[in-house]
Amino acid sequence: MKRSRRTKILATLGPASESQEMIEKLFQAGADVFRLNMSHLPREKLKERVAMIRAVEAKFKRPIAILADLQGPKLRVGTFEGDSAMLAPGQNFTLDADTALGGKDRVHLPHPEILSSLEPGHTVLIDDGKLRLRVKSVKQGSATTTVEVAGKISNRKGVSLPDTTIPVAAMTEKDRSDLEAALDAGVDWIALSFVQRPEDVAEVKKVARGRALVMSKLEKPQAIARLDEIMEISDAVMVARGDLGVEMPLEKVPGIQKRIVRAARRLGKPVVVATQMLESMITSPVPTRAEVSDVATAVYDGADAVMLSAESASGQYPVDAVATMNRIAEEVEQDQNYWSIMRTLNTEPEATGSDAIAAGAHQIADTLNLKTMAAWTSSGSTAFRIARERPNSTLIALTPSQDTARRLALVWGVHSIRTKDASDIDDMAFRACKFAVREGHADVGDRIIIVAGVPFGTPGATNMVRIAFVNQEHAAQA
Secondary structure (H helix, E strand, C coil): CCCCCCCEEEEEECCCCCCHHHHHHHHHHCCCEEEEECCCCCHHHHHHHHHHHHHHHHHHCCCCEEEEECCCCCCECCCECCCEEEECCCCEEEEECCCCCECCCEEECCCHHHHCCCCCCCEEEECCCCEEEEEEEEECCEEEEEEEECEEEECCCEEECCCCCCCCCCCCHHHHHHHHHHHHHCCCEEEECCCCCHHHHHHHHHHHCCCCEEEEEECCHHHHHCHHHHHHHCCEEEEEHHHHHHHCCHHHHHHHHHHHHHHHHHHCCCEEEECCCCHHHHCCCCCCHHHHHHHHHHHHHCCCEEEECHHHHCCCCHHHHHHHHHHHHHHHHCCHHHHHHHHHHCCCCCCCHHHHHHHHHHHHHHHHCCCEEEEECCCCHHHHHHHHCCCCCEEEEEECCHHHHHHHHHCCCEEEEECCCCCCHHHHHHHHHHHHHHCCCCCCCCEEEEEEECCCCCCCCEEEEEEEECCHHHHHHC
């Protein structure tokens, strides 16, 4: 199935989209990657859901990426007498280690690591920021706060700490079990929540051991403060704007989004923009104008993928949401301003052979106005490096690895195909031309540019560029 856009669409599966029939409809509407949210998906249903996606993949003969999103630690207050309490502006309210039911003056905070990390002046947000407390004083086992934004506080509401670095790992015991289950089920990407430091990502990569690539969800101020280190160790990143907008002033989020997208482009790592992109389509068949602009902005910035959460997981119009996002991306990419922006945002290649080859291939394709590039890749790194250039040519990635073909489904502009490795240079050129015709990306008489590494099958050995003519023989065997 040939897509007429480069930006990928990531759709979350849930109650509204958990049947194989609905997954098939979402794929046909434009979904390239499916997200399994481990906060809501029971572990015992994971393999069943993966099998459904793989059945759709087999039917359409197109690689589909699966992203398992780990829940991460959920910080919550305890319970209240009468289930809730009303807090008044300016009053004192205590968070403590006492397990007794809470009231209007105090509540149990079942996280000793938080109580030991809070300092006077730190902000404590409750229930997605609906209530804001300011730490006044701290002593062993309790923190006294002043209520700055008042309201009703009830049982087990979430706690956010924008000023506090918590000495807690990004992975809970549930996450460890979910991670092993996801790897056993054969997912392609793991999304890690609550990332605060590069060590959090290293821990997941150590467990994954290359069985899946790791995507860091950037949703905390502490992660933004160490952005360069986290991005360096991550395989991809997600701009998780929902939680970022709770823990940071909302007006800062758009600038942070652009900063992350550009940093990812510079490093040649996939970046996903997520949360509330078409939020109104949970209950409406059409989005707001502001939402359309929001999706378009992410596409104009050169994000690898844009993501739907509740819109496709639990909304009333999951297929319409995917189709709408598909149309927005297609329209943006047909705008002449889009390609001028892509060129403006391109960065200098790194001083490596692979980067030099990727940049050179892009320049050749531009100079000769070639509409198709073909990259032979074992690990996927060649395709990643060429995609970093954001070429105005279709990028076909030819790989002997099914895992690589699936992972590349997330990457901007990559149309991945699994095939046996090339046996020699002539075979490499012939089959690249054949697949370009078969997939509808080239016609007889066209020239295509081929990037590969010799000797074949050696990861990271990108060292060759070749221009090939598509002839009748290629078309006959397509």
